[in-house]
Amino acid sequence: MAILEVDRVSKSFGEVQAVNELSFAIEDGRIFGLLGPNGAGKTTTIRMIMGVLMPDSGTVNIFGQPYSVDAGDAIGFLPEERGLYKKMKVIDTLIFFAEIKGLSRKQSLKPADEWLEKFELAEWRDKRVEELSKGMQQKLQFICTILHRPKLIILDEPFTGLDPINTNLLKDVMLELKQGGATIIFSTHLMEQVEKLCESICLINHGKSVLSGSLPAIKAQFGRNRVRLGYDGEAEFLNDHSLVSAYDDYGQYVEIRPAENVSPQQILAKAIEQVTVQSFEVADPSLNEIFISVVKN
Amino acid sequence: MDKTLSLIKREYLIRVKTKGFLVGTLLMPVFILLMTFLSPIMAKISEKASKTTNVAVIDFSKQVFWTIKASLSLDKRTSQGLPLYNMQRVEATPEGLAAAKENLSKEVKDGKLSAYLIIPADILEKNQFELHSKNISNFAFNQAMEDAISSAVIKARLQRSGLDADLVHKLNRRANVKTFKVGEEGSKEESGAVAFFLSYAMVFIMYMALVFYGTFVMRGVIEDKSSRVVEVILSSVKPHQLMAGKIIGIGAAGLTQLVIWAIVAALVSSYGLLMAKQFAPAVDKIAIPSVSIWVYITFVSFFVLGYFLYSTLYAAMGSLANAESEAQSMQWPVVIFLIIAFMLMFAIMNSPDSPLAVVLSLIPFFAPILMFFRISVNAAPVSQVLLSIVLLAATIWGLIWITGKIFRIGILMYGKRPTLPEVMKWIRY
Numbered sequence: 106m107a108i109l110e111v112d113r114v115s116k117s118f119g120e121v122q123a124v125n126e127l128s129f130a131i132e133d134g135r136i137f138g139l140l141g142p143n144g145a146g147k148t149t150t151i152r153m154i155m156g157v158l159m160p161d162s163g164t165v166n167i168f169g170q171p172y173s174v175d176a177g178d179a180i181g182f183l184p185e186e187r188g189l190y191k192k193m194k195v196i197d198t199l200i201f202f203a204e205i206k207g208l209s210r211k212q213s214l215k216p217a218d219e220w221l222e223k224f225e226l227a228e229w230r231d232k233r234v235e236e237l238s239k240g241m242q243q244k245l246q247f248i249c250t251i252l253h254r255p256k257l258i259i260l261d262e263p264f265t266g267l268d269p270i271n272t273n274l275l276k277d278v279m280l281e282l283k284q285g286g287a288t289i290i291f292s293t294h295l296m297e298q299v300e301k302l303c304e305s306i307c308l309i310n311h312g313k314s315v316l317s318g319s320l321p322a323i324k325a326q327f328g329r330n331r332v333r334l335g336y337d338g339e340a341e342f343l344n345d346h347s348l349v350s351a352y353d354d355y356g357q358y359v360e361i362r363p364a365e366n367v368s369p370q371q372i373l374a375k376a377i378e379q380v381t382v383q384s385f386e387v388a389d390p391s392l393n394e395i396f397i398s399v400v401k402n
Numbered sequence: 403m404d405k406t407l408s409l410i411k412r413e414y415l416i417r418v419k420t421k422g423f424l425v426g427t428l429l430m431p432v433f434i435l436l437m438t439f440l441s442p443i444m445a446k447i448s449e450k451a452s453k454t455t456n457v458a459v460i461d462f463s464k465q466v467f468w469t470i471k472a473s474l475s476l477d478k479r480t481s482q483g484l485p486l487y488n489m490q491r492v493e494a495t496p497e498g499l500a501a502a503k504e505n506l507s508k509e510v511k512d513g514k515l516s517a518y519l520i521i522p523a524d525i526l527e528k529n530q531f532e533l534h535s536k537n538i539s540n541f542a543f544n545q546a547m548e549d550a551i552s553s554a555v556i557k558a559r560l561q562r563s564g565l566d567a568d569l570v571h572k573l574n575r576r577a578n579v580k581t582f583k584v585g586e587e588g589s590k591e592e593s594g595a596v597a598f599f600l601s602y603a604m605v606f607i608m609y610m611a612l613v614f615y616g617t618f619v620m621r622g623v624i625e626d627k628s629s630r631v632v633e634v635i636l637s638s639v640k641p642h643q644l645m646a647g648k649i650i651g652i653g654a655a656g657l658t659q660l661v662i663w664a665i666v667a668a669l670v671s672s673y674g675l676l677m678a679k680q681f682a683p684a685v686d687k688i689a690i691p692s693v694s695i696w697v698y699i700t701f702v703s704f705f706v707l708g709y710f711l712y713s714t715l716y717a718a719m720g721s722l723a724n725a726e727s728e729a730q731s732m733q734w735p736v737v738i739f740l741i742i743a744f745m746l747m748f749a750i751m752n753s754p755d756s757p758l759a760v761v762l763s764l765i766p767f768f769a770p771i772l773m774f775f776r777i778s779v780n781a782a783p784v785s786q787v788l789l790s791i792v793l794l795a796a797t798i799w800g801l802i803w804i805t806g807k808i809f810r811i812g813i814l815m816y817g818k819r820p821t822l823p824e825v826m827k828w829i830r831y
Contacts, residue, residue, distance in 0.1 A: 155637050157814055174640050182637045188630030192416060204408035205638040249634070 108133045108257055108288045109154065114163030115312075116149055123149040125312040126163070131290055131305075136283050138303035139292040142400050146312040147292040148185045151261050154290075155182055167257065178207045181255035185262050185292075187246050191235040195226065195245060198234055199252055206253035213252060220248040224274065240267055247275065251282060258282065260291035264298055276302060296392040310400050324389045331388050332361040332369050338380030348375060353394065358384065360394065405639045409647025410654070413622065417655040427659050431666035454484050455543070458492045458506055458518035460499070463525045467491050469554035474546065487546070492518070503534075510536055519547065526559055601778030604701060607663075608774055609744050612708050613737055615656035616716040617729075620736075622648050623720030623813070624729055632813055641810040649713045653706070660705060664698060700777045700787060707794040708770025711801065712736060718805035721812030722819060743771035754781035764790055766797040804829050 107130040116124040124146040131137045141147050152158040154165050156172035167176050189198055196217060203213035221227045224244045229237060237245065243266055251258060263279075264272050279289055279302060293299060299306060300320070307317035316323060334340075335358040343352050343359065348371065350364045363372055369387045376382050417423055461467040467489070475485040494502040499520075509515040517535035525531060531551055533544065560567040626632040626644075635644055719732045746768060750759035754776045763772035764786070773790045776782035811828045812820070820828075 152633075155633070157633055157636065174638065177637045180637065182634060184630060184633040186630040186633070188632075188634070190412075190416070190631060191629070192420075193412075197412075197415075201408060201412050202634065202638075205405050205635060207405070 107131060108168060109290065110164075110166040111150070111154065112164045112166070114150070114153060114160045114165060116146075116153060116158060116160050123312050124153070124160075124309075127309060127312065127314055128163075129307040129314060129317055131288060133288055134283065134286060135288055135304045136279065136302050137288075137290045138299040138306040139290060139309070140294065140296075140299060140306055140396065141292075141309040142294060145309045147309065148261055149312075150309070151185070151259060151290075151292060154259060155180075155184075157184075178253070179256045181250040181253065181258040183247060183250040183258075183260045183263055187243060189234045189242060189246055189249070191233070193234055194231055195221070195234060195237070196230045198245065199249060202249040203252045206255075208253050216252060216254075217248070220252060223278070224248060240271060243267060244271065244275075247278075251278075251287075254285075254287075256287060258287055258289045258291075260289065262293060263291055264293060264295055272298070294396075296396055300392050308396065308399060315399050316395070320392075323395065324392075327390045327395050330363060330369055331390050331394075332363060332372050333358050333384070333386040333388055334361060334372070334376060334382065335384035336376060336380040336382050340376065340380050342372075342375045342379055345375075348372060360391070362390075406643045406647050406650075409639065409644060410651040413648055413651025414654050417618070417652060418658060423655070423659070427662050430663055454486060454488050455516040456488045456490065456514065457547075458490050458509070458515050459521065460492050460494045460502060460506075460518065461521045462496065462523040463521050463558075465558045466521050466525065466551060466554045469557060470547075470550040473553060474550050507534065510534065517543070517547075519551075521551070525551075525555055526562070529555070598779070601775060604697070604778055605744075605747060605771060605775045607660075608701065608705060608708070609740060609771055611656055611660060611705060612712050612740055612770060615652055615709060616712040616736065617733055618652045618656075619648055619713040620716040620720035620723075620733060621726070621729055622652060623717050623809075624723050624726055627721065627723070627813060628725050636814065641813060642806050644813070645714075645717050645806065645809050649710065649717060653709050653713065656709065657702070657706070660702070664701075697778055700774060703791065704770045704774045704777075704794075707791065707798065710798045711766065711770070711794060712740070714798070714801045714805040718808040718812065721809045722815075722825070724816060724819065728819070739767045740771065743768040746772060747775050750775075754779050760786060764793060766790075766794045769794055 109131040111127060111129050113126050113128050114124055115122070115126055127146070127150060129137075139147050139150065149158065153160045154167070154172065165172060167180070170176060190201075193201065196214075199217040199221075200210050200213050203217070204210065218227070218230070221230055224247075226237075226241060226244060226248075229241065234242060234245065247260075247263065250260070258279075263275060267275060276298060279291075283289060291302075303320055305317070305319045306323065308315050318326075340359070343349050343361070346364065348364055348367055349361055351362045353360045361372060363369065373382070373385055376385075459467050459470075471489040471491075474487045474489060492502065492506065503520075506515065506518040510518065517533060520532040520534070522528060522531065533547060535543075538544070557567045557571075560570050623645075626635065632644075639647075715736045716733065719736060720729075723729060723732045746762055750756065750762060750772065753759060759772070759776060759781070762768055763776050763782070765772075769790045773782060773787065777787060807829050808825055812825075
């Protein structure tokens, strides 16, 4: 069953068409990535899902109905522009946001402390929000988003501003929440997280969906073989267009897109002739490459 | 409803728990106490602490000096019981006047004399004397000299006409006013000036409280909006719940403060006065007028109604602003009503039961100030008070409907501040 359905939604601000006939659906219990370059319309789309903005045309259905505050109790929302009450204590903040989602103080106190522990914020429990660093405030706001155990979690750029350790922590928590039955939609332009987390994605550019579906299916669609080669020496064959149609140099290795009807073995044979091969791998195209090639075209 | 309660609770606690609230709540009564008791005491003390002042007198008329010396040494005394003004007679001939003046001026400059007076021979006809001093704007001193010499001159004239000066003085006594306030418990002695000061103070507190807490509502709305908390909150509660939470929560904090002040005021006017009398007998002379329970009740009622009236407007204005820095300009269209009402109070002060006063005080935007002022000076019949309350409630009802629509759209609008025609369009939809 689709827990969230966005159907031919459009929104423009004056002359600018921010979102144009965008459609996608999210199945229950999945993690869904809403991808796109800066200014693609991700935040506008999420604001329309949350009823913060009204679409000019098209419909958004959550749990089979248009957005309403009552449905909001089953939703956790982390907006792109973070905001907390600076003067409130950390624990009071958590209880307040749980209360406006329909939880009682009693119900929220224990999980609040557990989450603070998990995100290493326990010692800040009785401090004011303004005393926290930006990264800590971000973690606190994430806890506010999920404290009431929402069925649908909507995160706008959840990873921005987090260090690698906290990024990993957040990723693990998202997987945990998914195992607990939650559906998660998040927007990002960090492909690494998407590859680790998402089952399906929608890539938008200039307000339009340019690529959507399950991640394996999309990769299969771009399913030409990629060769990742690590080497020492002068690899002149990379510029031989009968053999290599394109390549990206990542420093440690190059990712090679073979020319038509050229097998990885032929490239390996050529490489052994010219350079010292240190690693060789046949792989799917990375999401990063797909992202760049789709957005650039 | 539970969610609105959480919002109210947050708004209330976040304000009541601040140091500023605590300090403001406690300092205001202390300040009032100081003003009430200390200022007359200080005045008494400064009067008594003064030293004897030396005044030289050249009396060409030969009829005034002894009379004023006697009357001044009887009336005015320093704290040590010495005469306040030490009057010294200086002999001089009209020809030697210039030299005498030069001499005395030198003594004034040296500080040996505070002043010297020259009383001409024809003072009984010309009614004028000269006062020479370094400080000629000491009004208390000038007044004392003028009073003393006037009485002396009158006495001399009466004697010259063969009348009994003491008898004429008795016959001439002025009548002094003694004011009584007609209230619930019948007629009661009370100082008119103090009673006026008290109702002025209460109206002023009402005015300040409305401006103060209304601005709090507006700033709260702007804070939510500019910190973007509002996006999360409005995914959980409806805009009208947020607006109600803000207004009721902040209003409750304001009411808490006013109730504390009222309790302090009531304690002061009953027990505090007794205590103060023990320590400072001078307090005896101040008549602390009582505030009737009716004034207390109407104060709270008109504060609550006025607060709802103005805070809904403040909330709507706040929802149109983008940043805290815009608050100043956004509050003007609202606060101007309160300022006009406050100015009108001075206009109707002298005839608070005139038809103009009645009409102005019934206008809902002015009622919290003007009707309450009329109540506090006992000029508003109960029927008018009730009518005013009904009008206020009806206006609030309509305003909530209009401002609610502005708030709902404004609170999520970022970027350019909407124009007046745009806002009018929101109201119509």
